[in-house]
Amino acid sequence: MRQAAGPVMAREVGEVVGVNVSVxxxxxxxxxxxxxxxxxGWPRKLPYGRFTTRL
Structure with missing residues (x-):
């Protein structure tokens, strides 16, 4: 999440860690x-299923 330009979805995190996101x-x-x-309390969940780092 820290490497992303903004809030990310679980799909984007899955792509980075190597999960088959097509299923x-x-x-x-x-x-x-x-x-x-x-x-x-580590990341923060935003509306529409997006996650971001807690500042």
């Missing part, structure tokens, strides 16, 4: 991990 079911694990990190 929608493969995106659920990275999305749920991002949501868990949001619960811990």
């Amino acid at each position: 929608k079911a493969k995106l659920e694990p990275p999305r749920s991990k991002l949501v868990r990190l949001v619960d811990r």
